[in-house]
Amino acid sequence: MxxxxxxxxxxxxxxxxxxxxxxxxxxxxxxxxxxxxxxxxxxxxxxxxxxxxxxxxxxxxxxxxxxxxxxxxxxxxxxxxxxxxxxxxxxxxxxxxxxxxxxxxxxxxxxxxxxxxxxxxxxxxxxxxxxxxxxxxxxxxxxxxxxxxxxxxxxxxxxxxxxxxxxxxxxxxxxxxxxxxxxxxxxxxxxxxxxxxxxxxxxxxxxxxxxxxxxxxxxxxxxxxxxxxxxxxxxxxxxxxxxxxxxxxxxxxxxxxCEYSDWDPATDKYIPTNYSAADMSGKAVCRQELQVETDLAQLNVPIFGMVCRLTEQKGFYLLLPALQQFLRHNVQVVIVGTGDSGIVAELESMQKQWPDKLRFIHAYSNEMAHLVEAGADFFLMPSLFEPCGLNQMYSLAYGTLPIVRGVGGLRDTVSDYDEDAENATGHIFYDPEPADLLNILRRALLLYLEHPEEFQAMRHRAMLSRFHWxxxxxxxxxxxxxxxxxxxxxxx
Ligand SMILES: Nc1ncnc2c1ncn2[C@@H]1O[C@H](COP(=O)(O)OP(=O)(O)O[C@H]2O[C@H](CO)[C@@H](O)[C@H](O)[C@H]2O)[C@@H](O)[C@H]1O
The missing domain is CATH 3.40.50.2000 (Glycogen Phosphorylase B;)
Structure with missing residues (x-):
């Protein structure tokens, strides 16, 4: 001082x-x-x-x-x-x-x-x-x-x-x-x-x-x-x-x-059960609650979450085409946001096409933001640009591995699995192309399905990373x- x-x-x-x-x-x-x-x-x-x-x-x-x-x-x-x-x-x-x-x-x-x-x-x-x-x-x-x-x-x-x-x-x-x-x-x-x-x-x-x-x-x-x-x-x-x-x-x-007094799964008052890196049992409860709240089937498939303003900045023009392919896999996707009416319309129509797998919550809801962070397995931030980004820091704290584009503060806060598996806390792609995003989504899915121990180690590491004010x-x-x-x- x-x-x-x-x-x-x-x-x-x-x-x-x-x-x-x-x-x-x-x-x-x-x-x-x-x-x-x-x-x-x-x-x-x-x-x-x-x-x-x-x-x-x-x-x-x-x-x-x-x-x-x-x-x-x-x-x-x-x-x-x-x-x-x-x-x-x-x-x-x-x-x-x-x-x-x-x-x-x-x-x-x-x-x-x-x-x-x-x-x-x-x-x-x-x-x-x-x-x-x-x-x-x-x-x-x-x-x-x-x-x-x-x-x-x-x-x-x-x-x-x-x-x-x-x-x-x-x-x-x-x-x-x-x-x-x-x-x-x-x-x-x-x-x-x-x-x-x-x-x-x-x-x-x-x-x-x-x-x-x-x-x-x-x-x-x-x-x-x-x-x-x-x-x-x-x-x-x-x-x-x-x-x-x-x-x-x-x-x-x-x-x-990152404001850990608001965004820490061990103390979060918005989620049904608290959990921490030392005791992850509550995360499964949060997952279930997210499925109940969003009316998704209680399946043991990975959940990909996203919470943001619905704007071009957040990469929807990469995400929407990539999701059309990705939703063929056995996954669930929950997107919460408000904003651009064109993006709203596309998400609503995609939800009709994939009623068992995609939920679009057209709302600004702090409660839902916390529940998605706690209940999902992965968090999506395919931003075109991102000055810092906060949700990827929240996601790390909640063991919800961020999948991000390597721009702005996302590059400064997430360590990529393919670049350095031992220190990785998430997945990064670079080219602003739907195909590149789809590729990284599939790699994340593969890791989850075929290397569960490595996925858990990465989750643990992510939860211990800290960005103190x-x-x-x-x-x-x-x-x-x-x-x-x-x-x-x-x-x-
Ligand atoms: N529908 C919804 N319901 C509930 N909560 C919602 C929501 N939509 C957004 N939020 C919340 O709003 C915040 C968004 O923060 P971000 O930093 O990710 O993006 P934003 O682009 O607004 O901020 C800009 O400023 C910040 C701060 O410097 C930079 O980190 C960022 O890169 C820059 O674009 C988060 O707390 C998120 O949970």
Whole structure:
């Protein structure tokens, strides 16, 4: 730990146990808690969505108004506070922007003012910090929703007495989502967009928020070392490699941790029976329960599970054709997810074709996510890209061997059977081709059927692998220190 606690304002658009659509939320809870446990003065700030859990526990602490010029009306809002264990969470309540049924989109349609909503949020973050007299050493921003903050810090607050010593870190959880919006959504930037528009413009008349963050953050990190490398390549950077290349010296990869207080089969409260590497008997009960819950026959065949957002990123265009072949084998497959309606339709139709073998649970269900991790034998993550991935870490802990594509953080966390059988914890394929995925699925099946002892040894090894947040915390602390030592005239 550093001599004095670092004051960190952790800015995120979603936080697990309050509002969640994906892995960003898991990290936005676990990392601040781990930093706090390590002695840092960390506070979280996020929007107060209508759907937020623990709504009634939030206590109102401030009424504020964001002064605007350029013909916009001032925007009144309130700040609420609740505690996430011993980390304060500030919630920004502004009904026009956040009193909606979802966080970012309804069905497949993103809210058409998302640029304005998160510009308001980003500006309010500064006002709230000052009103609370919390002078952050570090604004820790996450993904495009909060990527304007490094820009505002450099352009609007560089000489502000309260913020002139603050620095920013931008964590990239998924650079495929960049927050690209037409310029008219940025009136709340009060002309600040105009001066620097070429640096963050994206095509005609649009601003790319993630580019703003990459350009202006003092330090940047991707959520795994391998993804940080991929962001420097044309193939893996989602079109941003020139921007990342310019910041190469300030870009690092820090692997996410796994929150074992939520994801440990020995203590998991969502599963019917707990189990551990030392006593695996409960896994069979979980398996049975998964079959009951999904109405699959109680057969002694391997179960392949998958839980994710239904998006192209997760490799469905490799998986769907591969499954058409793979389901001819004696296996059961359970897929839980919500998202793209095309993928939903294909999964539903495939389920009709394979009613005894495939179950598609079209739901967002934490309970089911835990049951699949505990009840399945293998876990599927054939992602096209995967900045870190959390489910493969959960799967390892539950002895549910991950079958992954060797990209991003999947490559950093899973050891492949064919590369090194003695240290293997799962199966990796590389080429983004259905045939390659089918091949690895069959190899995994073969191992399960013909080498049960080796399968059990691998399962045991997987369960003992650990990705503790405290290791990531040390690296984040080093990154904060580096950011605090950045010369103030750099990157202006
Ligand atoms: N239908 C459903 N029901 C229940 N739970 C569901 C669910 N669909 C998804 N989840 C949960 O959401 C989380 C998904 O996390 P991931 O890291 O795998 O992916 P995501 O792409 O959202 O995150 C992005 O950010 C994270 C965090 O940095 C990176 O690890 C990742 O690579 C990057 O794409 C897991 O906790 C999972 O269980």
């Amino acid at each position: 550093t001599a004095h606690p670092v004051k960190i304002l952790f800015v995120a658009s979603e936080v697990e146990s309050l509002a969640k659509t994906g892995g960003l939320a898991d990290v936005a809870k676990a990392l601040p808690l781990a930093l706090k446990e390590h002695g840092q003065d960390v506070r979280i700030i996020m929007p107060f969505y209508k759907t937020i859990n623990r709504h009634d526990e939030a206590e109102k602490i401030l009424d504020l108004s964001l002064q605007t010029s350029h013909g916009c009306q001032d925007i009144d809002y309130a700040v609420f506070k609740l505690m996430l264990e011993d980390v304060p969470v500030y919630l920004i309540q502004q009904n026009d922007y956040f009193e909606r049924d979802q966080l970012y989109s309804e069905g497949e349609f993103a809210y058409d003012d998302n640029g304005e909503r998160f510009t308001f949020f980003s500006r309010a973050v500064f006002q709230v910090a000052e009103a609370l007299e919390f002078k952050p050493d570090i604004f820790h921003c996450n993904d495009w929703h909060t990527a304007l903050i490094p820009y505002l810090l450099k352009q609007k607050f560089a000489h502000h007495p309260f913020f002139c010593n603050s620095k920013s870190v931008l964590t990239i959880h998924n650079a495929a989502f960049q927050g690209i919006f037409e310029k008219h959504q940025f009136q709340l930037l009060e002309g600040l967009a105009d001066g620097l528009v070429d640096q963050i413009l994206d095509g005609y008349n649009c601003i790319n928020l993630l580019k703003a963050g990459i350009r202006f953050a003092d330090k940047i990190n991707a959520v795994s070392p391998n993804y940080a490398q991929e962001l420097l390549t044309r193939l893996g950077s989602h079109g941003l490699c020139d921007y990342f290349e310019q910041r190469r010296g300030d870009l690092v990869g820090i692997l996410n941790g 405290k290791e990531s915390v040390w690296q984040y602390e080093a990154l904060y220190n580096d950011a605090l030592n950045v010369n103030p005239v750099q990157h202006q």
